[in-house]
Amino acid sequence: MAKAEKTPEFLVALLVEDHPGVTMKIAGMFARRGINLTSFTGASSEKKGFSRIIMKAEGDSKVFEQIYKQMNKLIEVVKVKTLLPDNAIMRELALVKVDIKDAIDRQAVISLNDIFRNRVTNITPKTMTIEVVGSTGKIDSFVSLVTEQVNIRELARTGTIALYRGEDSIFMD
Amino acid sequence: MKDQKKKKPLLTGTAIIKKVLKESGNTTLFGYPGGAIMPFFDEIFGDNKIRQILMRHEQSAGHAAEGYATASGKLGVCMTTSGPGATNLITALANAFYDSAPILAFSGQVNTSLIGNDAFQEADLIGATMAVTKHNYLVKDVRDLGRIFKEAMHIASTGRPGPVFIDLPKDIQLAECSLKEPIPEKINLVGYKPNVYSKAAGRQITHALKMVMNARYPVILAGGGVSISNAYQQLTELANLLKIPVVSTIKAKGVIDDYHPYALGAIGMHGRQRSNFAVSEADVLLAIGCRFSDRITGDLDKFPGQGNAKVIHIDVDAAEIGKNVPVDLPIVADAKLALIEMNRQIRALKGKKKELKTNSWWYRWIKEMKENDQIPNIVEKGPEGGIYPEKVMYELDRIMNPRDIIVTEVGQHQMYAAHYLKFRHPRTFITSGGLGTMGFGFPAAIGAKVAKPRSEVWLIAGDGSIQMNSHEMATVKQHNIKVNMIILNNGYLGMVRQWQELFNEKRYAGTGLGFVRNGKQEYWPDFVKLGEAYGLKGRKVTDPRKLGKALQEAKASKETFIIEVATEKGSNVLPMLPPGGALSSLYNREGEQKSIYDYYRRLPRTDSELKEFKSVRVNPIK
Numbered sequence: 001m002a003k004a005e006k007t008p009e010f011l012v013a014l015l016v017e018d019h020p021g022v023t024m025k026i027a028g029m030f031a032r033r034g035i036n037l038t039s040f041t042g043a044s045s046e047k048k049g050f051s052r053i054i055m056k057a058e059g060d061s062k063v064f065e066q067i068y069k070q071m072n073k074l075i076e077v078v079k080v081k082t083l084l085p086d087n088a089i090m091r092e093l094a095l096v097k098v099d100i101k102d103a104i105d106r107q108a109v110i111s112l113n114d115i116f117r118n119r120v121t122n123i124t125p126k127t128m129t130i131e132v133v134g135s136t137g138k139i140d141s142f143v144s145l146v147t148e149q150v151n152i153r154e155l156a157r158t159g160t161i162a163l164y165r166g167e168d169s170i171f172m173d
Numbered sequence: 174m175k176d177q178k179k180k181k182p183l184l185t186g187t188a189i190i191k192k193v194l195k196e197s198g199n200t201t202l203f204g205y206p207g208g209a210i211m212p213f214f215d216e217i218f219g220d221n222k223i224r225q226i227l228m229r230h231e232q233s234a235g236h237a238a239e240g241y242a243t244a245s246g247k248l249g250v251c252m253t254t255s256g257p258g259a260t261n262l263i264t265a266l267a268n269a270f271y272d273s274a275p276i277l278a279f280s281g282q283v284n285t286s287l288i289g290n291d292a293f294q295e296a297d298l299i300g301a302t303m304a305v306t307k308h309n310y311l312v313k314d315v316r317d318l319g320r321i322f323k324e325a326m327h328i329a330s331t332g333r334p335g336p337v338f339i340d341l342p343k344d345i346q347l348a349e350c351s352l353k354e355p356i357p358e359k360i361n362l363v364g365y366k367p368n369v370y371s372k373a374a375g376r377q378i379t380h381a382l383k384m385v386m387n388a389r390y391p392v393i394l395a396g397g398g399v400s401i402s403n404a405y406q407q408l409t410e411l412a413n414l415l416k417i418p419v420v421s422t423i424k425a426k427g428v429i430d431d432y433h434p435y436a437l438g439a440i441g442m443h444g445r446q447r448s449n450f451a452v453s454e455a456d457v458l459l460a461i462g463c464r465f466s467d468r469i470t471g472d473l474d475k476f477p478g479q480g481n482a483k484v485i486h487i488d489v490d491a492a493e494i495g496k497n498v499p500v501d502l503p504i505v506a507d508a509k510l511a512l513i514e515m516n517r518q519i520r521a522l523k524g525k526k527k528e529l530k531t532n533s534w535w536y537r538w539i540k541e542m543k544e545n546d547q548i549p550n551i552v553e554k555g556p557e558g559g560i561y562p563e564k565v566m567y568e569l570d571r572i573m574n575p576r577d578i579i580v581t582e583v584g585q586h587q588m589y590a591a592h593y594l595k596f597r598h599p600r601t602f603i604t605s606g607g608l609g610t611m612g613f614g615f616p617a618a619i620g621a622k623v624a625k626p627r628s629e630v631w632l633i634a635g636d637g638s639i640q641m642n643s644h645e646m647a648t649v650k651q652h653n654i655k656v657n658m659i660i661l662n663n664g665y666l667g668m669v670r671q672w673q674e675l676f677n678e679k680r681y682a683g684t685g686l687g688f689v690r691n692g693k694q695e696y697w698p699d700f701v702k703l704g705e706a707y708g709l710k711g712r713k714v715t716d717p718r719k720l721g722k723a724l725q726e727a728k729a730s731k732e733t734f735i736i737e738v739a740t741e742k743g744s745n746v747l748p749m750l751p752p753g754g755a756l757s758s759l760y761n762r763e764g765e766q767k768s769i770y771d772y773y774r775r776l777p778r779t780d781s782e783l784k785e786f787k788s789v790r791v792n793p794i795k
Binding site for chain 1: 299300303304307308311328362363364365490491492495496
């Protein structure tokens, strides 16, 4: 399978005030400027009243610079930082529910799970639900390998979350 | 019992709003009532400290607030009811957002319990205003009201100013606030700290100065930011200190005296020839507070200096720097603070360092261009029997006082005004720059007159755009606001007609506002009669020699006076930069596209070229 030329992606981490509609404002900013969001994850942070949002978007450094500045202009956004693979710990979680026809299928999936160090979170005679944690690439390759063996009935992914590696952090002073 | 006596009565939501507005000195409100904003209108009823001006459309209320804000430099306030009232406001908010005007807009909303139920006159204004405001709020608790209003005013008028919208449910307006201090003394916005000046900016300014002093052909491009931050004195000082020509965007008209020897006028699609040519010959462009809109840059690959000039960009909004034009030296700072520092550093320079590399040819070239490009006094009528717009501007320029405020609508007349009228003071030219909103001018003129009652306010309008908000004639009559209206009636949507003539093979689709019957052009309305319907006086001018008298009559009138000028239909605003073209190649007054080098010699770039250049005339073609 020939891989298509990959559009460059960048990862942005935001610390935002947890107001109603703030997600809409941030996502709307990307839409308005014609930038494709590939992943958007947000939930409460270590500080009460503030959320941490991690986004992945397509675009080159010029697009990134513009979005960085526009994010900074939003009143609710307290911090904006870019994360690069070299300086960040990135994780994604996927829940994969596969169809199991027989023992051979089951065995095949279990041995794949061993290699990927996945956990089986739920099992029925006809299905198996697997929890995959790791980089986006790891989940991608598990998904492609498992499809060779069995049919994927349902797939849910969280999108990437990330923190700075080491002592660097994005937090309120 | 004693305790009860001491207890202050609880404030309602509307009382809190009124108090915040009064304490901040924002007592002029432009608005239009309706069901969901009734409580607030009731609160200010009979309060002689608050001036409420009833406009005839919500959009006008927004534009009037912007006219008020632009003329005065203060915050403009407008309010409407929910649903259609608030959606009507959106154009005005978008206009203010583009032109960075400090506006506080609030509208009523259905009761909090009804939000989301598709109630009568409900609309999602938070969603709708998101893209056209600097910030917006939905008030869900009366205890937040005082803080939100204070924050909104602060956000609207600091940093890069802009409109802030507040959605105000009816029950919140009526609710009583149980807080001891319903209006907080101080506000704390963790995510909003506009960077107006920093030490880093100071260091960048030193570098910028070096670049400018070493340039042969430096040009300053002043944008609307210079006007917004009131940096006009500093700009003039800089131009004098360094002897650099200054071009401006249309939003920056008046920031430098048009009679200043280095002031060249507006650049861009309908800018002056000399300004466009100066920028296209420049080797360093010092841009201050401008957005580099496509209307001023033309072809980005050839801007500025035909793509070879270095760009220094000062702006308070970091997001504007490098957005459209690659910048060699970014300076994030308020225009005024940056210019103060720049002038200070220049004055501190000693001896040889003070000498510029710029050569005298640049000034001769600039001077010659300026002389070639003067306002024409066309006394005769055009081939179709109309008065040339240039003549109107010529007469108005003679009669107007330097402190008079000129407000325009959008179209050809706007560009004629920007071209030919001479502005000597900041905030005397009010126009819709970024959004280009037809219908902006008349309400904005009302706002400007309210802000500056002692200044004469002239509205220059076309017959197309005046009809977008002509109902405001009722407002000027009711509130006795004097605006001298000059309506250039050519029976066409002239600017689009011009484009159709130049680029669409004269196919005038949808631009004619009248028709020809029995060889006679007819159009509606008769603006003088329209004025009469509103109880206003006016005069129709068909003879260019009678223009001056009509303008005098308007000036002497005690109330709004309408001058309708039968304008030549086929007149075009020229020179013009064709869309997407380079600044060095313009349509001239004869409608031919000509390059700068058809008029002037290419300026020398190296020392050897300079030697050769000294022996020839600057302008061999003239």
